[in-house]
Amino acid sequence: MDYQPLLLTFKLALVTTGCLVLVGVPLAALLAQTQSRFKPVAEALISLPLVLPPSVLGFYLLLAFSPNYRFGHMLETLLNLRLVFSFTGLVIASVIYSLPFMVQPVQRGLEALPASLQDASRTLGKTRNQTLFKVLLPNIKPALLTGIILTFAHTLGEFGLVLMIGGNIPGVTKVASIALYDEVEALNFKNAHLYAGILLVISFTILLAVYNLNKRLLKPHLTA
């Protein structure tokens, strides 16, 4: 069996999760605080990947990334960047695809904190960022962990999106779910079992970890 697709899957999941911590947490903080009337629009947009078939998102991203269209052409001529059928393109697509899995738990966590915590921090002379990093985020560790783990697990499970914009290039875009599909098509059931089994066990272990963590972390300290 070829282990490269599995390694590639984990690499993609790790990089995507890292990017989503950087992008998703500030976005969640912004959404938790804003009173803008465009908040529902932003929330609906972010949540789209939850209900949309991944192939739909993949189709639009394929068009966007393709050098035959304006945006893709611009990326290629200005930045010398071709996103379609590349690992970078996969990462960007995965970030969009898993965005709600990071933003939603973190936003809910922040919204559930008493408003007085943030107010207290501000009356103690602290800026918005100091308050976010020293007071708010440390008090929503379970939500943060849930976001991180779910993002990771969700990226492991990508298929349609990867197929649409990544294709099937070994070592570049051929992740485990695609490799599994290949093996089944070639009627190579022994290898298919291995890929499927490994993905199943890992996904179950990850979800088990989420529930265990939440059980342990949710109990203490949220009443001060």
Place this chain on the structure above:
Amino acid sequence: MIKVSIRKKLLMAGGKQDLVIDAELPALSFGAIYGPSGAGKTSLLNILAGLMQPEQGIIEVNGQTWLNTHKKINLPVQKRSIGFVFQDFALFPNMTVKENLLYALPKNEPAGLIHELLSTINMTDMATHKPSTLSGGQKQRVALVRALIRKPQLLLLDEPLSALDNDMRLALQNELAAFHQRYHLTTLMVSHHLPEIYRLAGNIWHISQGQLLKTGTFAEVFGISQQQNKLTGIGEVVSIDEFNMEVLTESNIVTLPVGGSKKILKVGDKVTLHCDAAYMQWEKLS
């Protein structure tokens, strides 16, 4: 001297309402904002702190302008010299008692100040405890000293003792008064507990439905005479018929004849009770 003159549209208990306040508080005095729930007391405190923005207004504290909507001056919360004690104390659950105080400590202040403050509230032993393990009174003390670390000019207290039982309340009233004196503070406390206001506050702002009804001393605001040969108390009418009414005071329910006042009183009205000293009896408590 603290001068406040603000107007703010609010969604309050009785629907949409304007909070219109025009009041002053002498420097170094202890003021209380008194009024029913939904009167706008906490909103007023938040506006003073800068946590809420009024549509129009001027706030001056000891000669410094914190807010002047005409001149577009609006000092952010962080720049206003305030200490704020929240009703739920708002201690940070992820930090120990000591870390809560360290977080509040300005950069150029020595860390020794924390030790000093902890020992004034007898909580040196609890420094490494998380807030969730403290009693209500202990949380209140920590919240109070945390608010004082930055040596604010104005201490704002939002019903700071309402979550505590009576004994703890009394003990902490004394501590509040002591801190107010020792740190030369101007203090403004939201409360609807009359005995507490009487004990602590020399200046009262009586607010109802967003309007300032009266300001002055306790006697002035609540119309209580200062005669030495009379006992005076405050109570609320809990039932009334043609002949008698029951008034709930701080310690008991008094049944007394209505006289001719049935028409002007209804259940829920606040009344003062007077009793001539000549008719009173006393007994020493063991």
